[in-house]
Amino acid sequence: MDKVFFGNSGAEANEAAIKMARLHGHKKGIKLPTVLVMDNAFHGRTLATLSASGSRKVQAGFEPLVRGFARGSFNDIQSLETIADNNPNICAVFVEPIQGEGGIRVAADDYLKQLREFCTEKGWLLMLDEVQTGNGRTGKYFYYQHSGIVPDVVTTSKGLGNGVPIGACLAHGEAAELMQPGNHGSTFGGNPLACAAALAAVTTIEEENLCERAMVLGDRLMAGFKAALADVPHVKEIRGKGCMIGIEIDKPCKSLFPAAMTKGLIINVTADSVIRLLPPMVMSDAEADQVVAILAPLIKDFQQD
């Protein structure tokens, strides 16, 4: 990556990406530059990012939404040609490689590669939201490194600050030249305190080989859950990559959250029926086994919300 723009959150990093797409569109002579975003996407809660998100729950009450977004189906390369033919204003695609809030939906093999080829052919920016997948969580520093492509723009936040508010929008090649001095900024963006915390986080991820560790831990958890829940009829699917795991149940299961909490385990339930696990990448093997030992019986015995 060639340039980085700092903000204070994931949504702020994504705002910078959306602004870059608009600059790119105007440069191409497009009057209403439009960013293709996906069903069930989540990009944040500022006005532009909630408009880009694919969830009515996030948008409801905040209309009018920001214009300049078109929606496609995640993982559906076939539909892209039709979308491009029907909307000549599209100048960028913005996508999460694993939809986190959307229920741990993982990009299909080759999806990013095909997206990269399509964007290059059309002159669209390929922009990845790695706010949740970034910083080692899926086994590589960024998820896109699994597929051997390089996006034009990538955003990151959560694991970058490890609790300290920071977000970053990284741009590559021509995309890095779009923002000019004065186009973007924020009082606290890139402040020394947050940057020192982020530098410490990045250094620790590197020095302690936490990308590799995330993969090993994730495989261990995944194997543990698959074995423990093999013949549980209401478990639809167990999926994910590295330390980003979703267990889909065939009915809403939000009550599992307080149930796990009383046993000392913090989980999250997203998209109503997907248990989302984003465990610490510094866990021991024994702690990973404990997670399975606590959670699997709760899932097995789960009846109805």
Ligand SMILES: Cc1ncc(COP(=O)(O)O)c(C=O)c1O
């Ligand atoms: C993929 C993705 N993008 C953006 C955001 C928004 O980040 P923030 O809450 O830091 O604004 C999130 C937060 O959950 C996210 O998961």
